[in-house]
Amino acid sequence: MLKIVAVPMHKEGRKFVAIFAAIAIVLGLIWQPLFWIGAGITVWCYYFFRDPVRMVPQQEGLVISPADGVVSLISDVVPPVELELGTAPLTRVSVFMNVFNCHVNRAPIAGKVTQIAYHKGKFVNASLDKASEHNERNGLTIESPKGTRIGVVQIAGLVARRIVCFVNVNDDIKVGHRFGLIRFGSRLDIYLPQGVQPLVSVGQTAVAAETILADLNAPEIARTALPA
Numbered sequence: 001m002l003k004i005v006a007v008p009m010h011k012e013g014r015k016f017v018a019i020f021a022a023i024a025i026v027l028g029l030i031w032q033p034l035f036w037i038g039a040g041i042t043v044w045c046y047y048f049f050r051d052p053v054r055m056v057p058q059q060e061g062l063v064i065s066p067a068d069g070v071v072s073l074i075s076d077v078v079p080p081v082e083l084e085l086g087t088a089p090l091t092r093v094s095v096f097m098n099v100f101n102c103h104v105n106r107a108p109i110a111g112k113v114t115q116i117a118y119h120k121g122k123f124v125n126a127s128l129d130k131a132s133e134h135n136e137r138n139g140l141t142i143e144s145p146k147g148t149r150i151g152v153v154q155i156a157g158l159v160a161r162r163i164v165c166f167v168n169v170n171d172d173i174k175v176g177h178r179f180g181l182i183r184f185g186s187r188l189d190i191y192l193p194q195g196v197q198p199l200v201s202v203g204q205t206a207v208a209a210e211t212i213l214a215d216l217n218a219p220e221i222a223r224t225a226l227p228a
Contacts, residue, residue: 007047007050007051007052008050008051008052009046009049009050009051012049012164012181012183016045016049017042017045017046017049020038020041020042020045021038021039021042023038024037024038024039024041024042025038047100048099048100048103049103050102051102051104051178052102054106054176054207054208054209054210055209055210056106056175056176056209056210057175057210057212058175060217061215061216061217061218062109062175062212062214062215062216063108063109063150063190063192063196063212063213063214063215063216064106064108064109064175064176064208064209064210064211064212064213065095065106065108065190065200065206065207065208065209065210065211065212065213066095066105066106066107066108066152066179066188066190066208067095067097067101067103067105067106067187067188067206067208068095068097068101068102068103068206068207068208069095069096069097069098069101069187069188069205069206070095070096070203070204070205070206071093071094071095071096071200071201071202071203071204071205071206072094072095072096072187072202073092073093073094073202074091074092074093074094074198074200074201074202075091075092076089076090076091076092077089077090077092078090079092079151079191080117080119080137080139080151080153082115082117082119082139083115083117083139083140083141083151083153083191084114084115084141085141085149085151085191088194090151090191090192090193090194091191091192091196091197091198092189092190092191092192093189093190093192093198093200093213093214094187094188094189094190095187095188095190095206096187097182097186097187097188102208103181103182103183103186104178104181104208105152105154105178105179105180105181105182105188105208106176106177106178106179106208106209107142107152107173107174107175107176107177107178107179108142108150108152108175108190108213109142109144109148109150109175109216110144110145110173110174110175110177111142111143111144111145111148111150111172111173112142112143112170112171112172112173113140113141113142113167113168113169113170113171113172113173113179114141114142114143114149114169114170115139115140115141115169116138116139116140116141116165116167116168116169117138117139118137118138118139118163118165119136119137119138119139120136135155135156136155136156136163137153137154137155137156137163138153138154138163138165138180139151139152139153139154140152140153140165140167140179142173144216148193148216149193150190150191150192150193151189151190151191152188152189152190152191153188153189153190153191154180154182154186154188155182155186155187155188155189156182156186162182162183163180163182163183163186164180164181164182164183165179165180166178166179166180166181167179167180175209176209190213192213192214193216196214196215196216197214198213198214199212199213199214199215200212200213
């Protein structure tokens with residue numbers, strides 16, 4: 001319980017917690033039971049913006065999950081044109097975040113940010129395949145020191161209305177580095193290089209900065225899982 005309560009909060013959440021706390025106080029002045037409802041929502045807001053310490057794998061060539069959530073889709077698709085990753089289909093791994101997941105996004109590999117492209121769009125359910133094309137999104141291309149490029153796209157969802165990106169083009173970032181955040185439910189797509197197979201399966205829980213999605217140095221057959 002202490003680990004849950006004592007988890008630090010990302011600075012992006014401070015104003016939201018302050019707003020919810022103020023609303024709780026006003027509600028309490030109107031009717032005391034309303035204060036406890038507001039207090040509960042304030043605690044949830046703090047929990048939503050939590051920014052826990054993660055143990056980042058340091059082996060060179062690993063692609064780690066940029067988000068907490070569930071692997072919702074794995075498919076071969078043409079990446080968004082704004083990522084400048086070519087027109088050939090690449091393996092896309094999608095991690096869906098619900099409103100109870102940590103929403104701080106982490107860099108899947110170390111390297112230089114070569115491309116950042118924001119695209120306005122709709123706010124359909126982020127778990128749907130069409131969300132990659134139609135929803136509001138912010139895409140980054142990261143190039144490793146060996147020249148390998150990975151695409152990672154922040155996608156707004158049914159509830160999410162704000163994508164935040166902390167990095168700029170030409171920034172050098174480390175694997176696991178905090179590069180962005182999406183407010184209140186969303187999804188991240190990761191585009192792997194050609195020939196690189198995912199080491200996760202649909203339905204698997206992913207932990208940002210810890211779960212290994214792929215290994216650039218050891219091409220393997222894609223993993224599959226059977227229902228328990």
